[in-house]
Amino acid sequence: MVHNGIEYGDMQLIAEAYDLMRHGVGLSTREIREIFEEWNQGELRSFLVEVTARVVDFPDDQEGGDGPLIDKILDRAGQKGTGRWTSAAALDLGVPVPTITAAVDARLLSSMTEQRQRASGLYRPPVIGFAADRRETVHRVRAALYAAKICSYSQGFSLLAAASQARGYEVELAELARIWKAGCIIRAAFLDEIRAAFGRDATLESLLLDASVRDAVASRVATWRSVLSLGVELGRPLPALSASLAYFDSFRSARLPANLIQAQRDYFGAHTYERTDREGTFHTDWSAE
Amino acid sequence: MVHNGIEYGDMQLIAEAYDLMRHGVGLSTREIREIFEEWNQGELRSFLVEVTARVVDFPDDQEGGDGPLIDKILDRAGQKGTGRWTSAAALDLGVPVPTITAAVDARLLSSMTEQRQRASGLYRPPVIGFAADRRETVHRVRAALYAAKICSYSQGFSLLAAASQARGYEVELAELARIWKAGCIIRAAFLDEIRAAFGRDATLESLLLDASVRDAVASRVATWRSVLSLGVELGRPLPALSASLAYFDSFRSARLPANLIQAQRDYFGAHTYERTDREGTFHTDWSAE
Numbered sequence: 001m002v003h004n005g006i007e008y009g010d011m012q013l014i015a016e017a018y019d020l021m022r023h024g025v026g027l028s029t030r031e032i033r034e035i036f037e038e039w040n041q042g043e044l045r046s047f048l049v050e051v052t053a054r055v056v057d058f059p060d061d062q063e064g065g066d067g068p069l070i071d072k073i074l075d076r077a078g079q080k081g082t083g084r085w086t087s088a089a090a091l092d093l094g095v096p097v098p099t100i101t102a103a104v105d106a107r108l109l110s111s112m113t114e115q116r117q118r119a120s121g122l123y124r125p126p127v128i129g130f131a132a133d134r135r136e137t138v139h140r141v142r143a144a145l146y147a148a149k150i151c152s153y154s155q156g157f158s159l160l161a162a163a164s165q166a167r168g169y170e171v172e173l174a175e176l177a178r179i180w181k182a183g184c185i186i187r188a189a190f191l192d193e194i195r196a197a198f199g200r201d202a203t204l205e206s207l208l209l210d211a212s213v214r215d216a217v218a219s220r221v222a223t224w225r226s227v228l229s230l231g232v233e234l235g236r237p238l239p240a241l242s243a244s245l246a247y248f249d250s251f252r253s254a255r256l257p258a259n260l261i262q263a264q265r266d267y268f269g270a271h272t273y274e275r276t277d278r279e280g281t282f283h284t285d286w287s288a289e
Numbered sequence: 290m291v292h293n294g295i296e297y298g299d300m301q302l303i304a305e306a307y308d309l310m311r312h313g314v315g316l317s318t319r320e321i322r323e324i325f326e327e328w329n330q331g332e333l334r335s336f337l338v339e340v341t342a343r344v345v346d347f348p349d350d351q352e353g354g355d356g357p358l359i360d361k362i363l364d365r366a367g368q369k370g371t372g373r374w375t376s377a378a379a380l381d382l383g384v385p386v387p388t389i390t391a392a393v394d395a396r397l398l399s400s401m402t403e404q405r406q407r408a409s410g411l412y413r414p415p416v417i418g419f420a421a422d423r424r425e426t427v428h429r430v431r432a433a434l435y436a437a438k439i440c441s442y443s444q445g446f447s448l449l450a451a452a453s454q455a456r457g458y459e460v461e462l463a464e465l466a467r468i469w470k471a472g473c474i475i476r477a478a479f480l481d482e483i484r485a486a487f488g489r490d491a492t493l494e495s496l497l498l499d500a501s502v503r504d505a506v507a508s509r510v511a512t513w514r515s516v517l518s519l520g521v522e523l524g525r526p527l528p529a530l531s532a533s534l535a536y537f538d539s540f541r542s543a544r545l546p547a548n549l550i551q552a553q554r555d556y557f558g559a560h561t562y563e564r565t566d567r568e569g570t571f572h573t574d575w576s577a578e
Contacts, residue, residue: 014549014553015546015547019545022546051556055549055552055555058552058575061573061574061577062564070549072566073562073565074551074562074563074564074565076547077551078551078554084380087380088380088381091380092373092377095397096395098391101394104380105385105390106547108383108385109536110539112540116539116540116542116543116545117543118498119495119498122498122507123506123510123541124507126510126511185557208408218411218412221415222415225415225522228521229521229522232514232517232521233514233518235538236538242531242534243528245521245531246531247394247398248412249524250395250405251398252408252414253405253409254405254406256395256399257307257308257311258365258396258399259362259363260304261300261366262363262364262365262366263344263347263359263362264340264344265367266344267344268340268474274362275351275362275363276363282351284350285350286343286347
């Protein structure tokens, strides 16, 4: 089932890349089709990128219809519940999968059609228009998509490892990557990278800790940041792309502001905290100063 | 229990604001204490902002300790499970609460201490330093925190409304806001705004659709975007602040890229889709072009 959670993440990330290029950069569906065709020749090669190229510029097939079919399709994404199941299982196991959950939430939000219509009348989009170089921006979106995808898969495989351990499944993750490559919806070139990573270290706790994956992400992070900033400024909703970056920035931070949360919890609930410089559990008399 | 989910969101948003001011802008704990004291006199007035002012610059209380205690507290946030419960209940009811879930995930990530230490050695933070006006940035962080908080409460109250309806509780949301104001951890000036909003319309589907709440958010959105961009460029992890903005941008969008997701689903699974221009359920023969 985790497969389907990862699939949700992939589809949402691709949808955000499409949205940014279409409504942020202002490209046509024809141009976007060519871009996805090109992407499908490289590191992003995957069934879902191929499908995107096939559907994004497909002509309206209704009698009297014209223009791309995609513009006539209602933006209300269905779900059969497998994505939600993955998010719920992750919560249960205590494994963060923010990109997958963002993708589930994005589908739920897409279904709130009537509320969104009303809200769109109340809130205007930013007045700032796209002013950067189109070609360069497309190049950047490609890098952002790949880095965000890696972080999403990293979450999914950490969940698989935790579930396997908790339930005694003894899943071989390298083998799983091989099987998925053979014919499922998320089949992709990137699964070879995953297989290689778990082949190098079967007990790898996170894909992001593999040296080769690390290079793939590290070389794209600055670009990824610029893409997210662009989307934020233009008002394009990028829930999965931003959840992936927040996951990455949290994961690579030796220190997080959770120390403040621990202080707050000790203040109002005497929940105690640990210290960085000595063993033990501590409680402070916060009224003592 | 939704109360605790909202509390998680509040605490995480405050922690992100603290982190950005401390490690992004480079302010001292003394300065940040004064900022939270000032914020506690205005629209952000709340028990948790007051607590933050009290703990953030509290001196180390251990024998021989010096400097602020906060710097010695281990950044591993505990949780008793009520936040997770809120996220799980929301998934179950199909209500998106991305800010609350981001706060739960942030605590989970904070507990991955050993992996984070290793990752921090593999990935360098951005080399860009803070170069904007400090005073102006603090002002902006205040606006971002308030807008993000409103979006988080909007999610929480939408969840309450859905739960109340699904389970026949008939919760009066205006009354609930009054009760929460009286003495719980999330007691805050903002609950008066919520009470007023549900007083004006007891069936309000989303706080973001209330005219007064709308003005409070709309007047801060541009600033909020700039704060998030700053954090993204500086590499500060802002999971809740960015989840709130993505929620807002999705919610206020009359059209989302879920049409692409529907096209993909119809392509590989014949899941069918709806159209914007005519009634019914449609399936396309994607091989026909």
